[in-house]
Amino acid sequence: MNDQMRVRLDKMNELRQEGIDPFGHAFKRTYLAKQLHAEFNDLDKEAIEDLGKKAIIAGRMVAKRGKGKVGFADIMDRTGRIQIYVRKDVVGEENYHIFKRSDIGDHLGVEGDIIKTDMGELTIRATHITFLSKALRPLPDKFHGLQNKEQKYRQRYLDLISNPESFDRFQKRTKIISAIRSYLNNEMDCTEVETPVLHNQAGGASARPFITHHNALNIDLYLRIALELPLKRLIVGGMERVYEIGRVFRNEGMDQDHNPEFTELESYIAYFDFKDVMDETEGIFKAAANAVTDDGKVTYEGEEIDFSKPFARKHMVDAIKEVTGVDFWKEMTIDEARKIADDHDVQYEPYWKVGHIINAFFEKFVEDTIKQPTFIYGHPVEISPLAKKNAEDPRFTDRFELYISGTEYGNAFTELNDPIDQRERFEAQAAEKDAGNDEAQGIDEDFIEALSYGMPPTGGLGIGIDRLVMLLTDAESIRDVILFPTMRPEDNSQPEE
RNA sequence: GAGCCGUUAGCUCAGCCGGUAGAGCAUCUGACUUUUAAUCAGAGGGUCGGGAGUUCGAACCUCCCACGGCUCACCA
Numbered sequence A: 001m002n003d004q005m006r007v008r009l010d011k012m013n014e015l016r017q018e019g020i021d022p023f024g025h026a027f028k029r030t031y032l033a034k035q036l037h038a039e040f041n042d043l044d045k046e047a048i049e050d051l052g053k054k055a056i057i058a059g060r061m062v063a064k065r066g067k068g069k070v071g072f073a074d075i076m077d078r079t080g081r082i083q084i085y086v087r088k089d090v091v092g093e094e095n096y097h098i099f100k101r102s103d104i105g106d107h108l109g110v111e112g113d114i115i116k117t118d119m120g121e122l123t124i125r126a127t128h129i130t131f132l133s134k135a136l137r138p139l140p141d142k143f144h145g146l147q148n149k150e151q152k153y154r155q156r157y158l159d160l161i162s163n164p165e166s167f168d169r170f171q172k173r174t175k176i177i178s179a180i181r182s183y184l185n186n187e188m189d190c191t192e193v194e195t196p197v198l199h200n201q202a203g204g205a206s207a208r209p210f211i212t213h214h215n216a217l218n219i220d221l222y223l224r225i226a227l228e229l230p231l232k233r234l235i236v237g238g239m240e241r242v243y244e245i246g247r248v249f250r251n252e253g254m255d256q257d258h259n260p261e262f263t264e265l266e267s268y269i270a271y272f273d274f275k276d277v278m279d280e281t282e283g284i285f286k287a288a289a290n291a292v293t294d295d296g297k298v299t300y301e302g303e304e305i306d307f308s309k310p311f312a313r314k315h316m317v318d319a320i321k322e323v324t325g326v327d328f329w330k331e332m333t334i335d336e337a338r339k340i341a342d343d344h345d346v347q348y349e350p351y352w353k354v355g356h357i358i359n360a361f362f363e364k365f366v367e368d369t370i371k372q373p374t375f376i377y378g379h380p381v382e383i384s385p386l387a388k389k390n391a392e393d394p395r396f397t398d399r400f401e402l403y404i405s406g407t408e409y410g411n412a413f414t415e416l417n418d419p420i421d422q423r424e425r426f427e428a429q430a431a432e433k434d435a436g437n438d439e440a441q442g443i444d445e446d447f448i449e450a451l452s453y454g455m456p457p458t459g460g461l462g463i464g465i466d467r468l469v470m471l472l473t474d475a476e477s478i479r480d481v482i483l484f485p486t487m488r489p490e491d492n493s494q495p496e497e
Numbered sequence B: 001g002a003g004c005c006g007u008u009a010g011c012u013c014a015g016c017c018g019g020u021a022g023a024g025c026a027u028c029u030g031a032c033u034u035u036u037a038a039u040c041a042g043a044g045g046g047u048c049g050g051g052a053g054u055u056c057g058a059a060c061c062u063c064c065c066a067c068g069g070c071u072c073a074c075c076a
Helices: A003-017 A033-040 A045-051 A093-101 A149-154 A156-162 A164-187 A228-236 A274-292 A316-324 A334-343 A354-369 A419-434 A445-452 A465-473
Strands: A054-066 A070-077 A080-087 A107-116 A122-133 A211-214 A219-223 A241-249 A261-270 A297-300 A303-306 A312-315 A374-377 A399-404 A407-414 A458-464
Touching (some): A033 A070, A054 A080, A054 A122, A070 A093, A080 A093, A080 A107, A164 A241, A164 A261, A164 A465, A261 A274, A274 A297, A274 A399, A274 A407, A274 A458, A274 A465, A458 A465
Parallel strands (some): A312 A374
Antiparallel strands (some): A054 A107, A107 A122, A211 A219, A261 A458, A374 A399, A399 A407, A407 A458
């Protein structure tokens, strides 16, 4: 309790004594701030006066400039700010007193005339103030906003109140996801589905899961690490085109690009190959970019990214050849590949095969050079255990990743639909798990059974939504695009084990 | 996980070589009928993240703890 809170508590009690509920009631508005600006900003002072229009607004008072028997304040609603002008001789002594005693942070309803001041600012000249809600704590600095990153994440509401760029970013996040949904529903004729978050075993990716317990069944359950396996079951079930935008959970480290829970989009479309999925992916990214820009161009970390042009499409081997001159199309032995790696200072592990070395070349020399949206396809089979081999060249798979600004934003392939092959790959994973790799998956018998009823050839796609939002809103941390990022509790006193 | 840095008033930040804690905004009192980071005059506000140590004396030095940030490796 500090002096400011004491003062505000006193003012709250003062309101009660005056018969005013400090935590107010419903209030009908006729205008939002943005509507006022859109409708009247272009008119001059006299034109607005001639119109003689009235407005009723409501919001949080975020700035106040008193001037004796008259005062100005800025009222903020979800669409922006609008100035109010309160005159004692207009609203009357009692009503002016309420305004005079109200603090920055309080919610007010204001009825008045729409005017422009001598300085040319659109303003509501109050005829009556309605007190709506008391703020018992002071807001962050009106000019600097809330800068403390920890506090921004822990008390997001304060960040949203005082940092408009953060508020806008979360509005954009919603628009982006909404545009993606609309594209998949309307352009791709997909069905959006919801699949379980609680899994009997964590599959569909390599990651450590969170484990929880169900009391009634007395079994451990896993929070999902991917959407993949349930969605493929729906492809078996004949839904043909499905997608889910959902939260997945990975019990791993956290940093600027990783939050323990994050939002993934996965889509599966029957009878698509990976080239069709490229078209789909390009459509998704263009729809997302168009949701938050006029021209499909965004600036990310100082670089302009253009989503409006067709995305480049390159085979991984061609991309490496362009940058380094090394041609991995040639058939080669592992010894020959190692020699090339040595010549180019590329490190490798003893168990690596040619495909691993090709991938290492890509990561070392090519990845960072890709700025504009580019599909890299044809990943080596050794690094793509879930993708189908290419029919013409079985060294490579029908897989692609979308790279933008040196970072991967989507991963897709023609899905494995051979239940016998799938069982073998699961068994290999299970062996790894027994050997101590707690990121390896177990055997999902139920999934194999589903596949054995016949899954059509299918193109699958996964996109990390949070990172896409980061890219489109120029955010430097994943925590800037997740409203309530995972934080260690401030009071770290955990119950004894 | 490793390294580096940070934590001072409600917020944003200063604080030198260890010598009894500072500014701006915000708050309070007063003045002010078109201000807009309003202005002017005055005032109040601090467990300097927590704990221990060194010292005559610690925001400052040492150690431990907590939380956070950044960089680096792995994962989306």
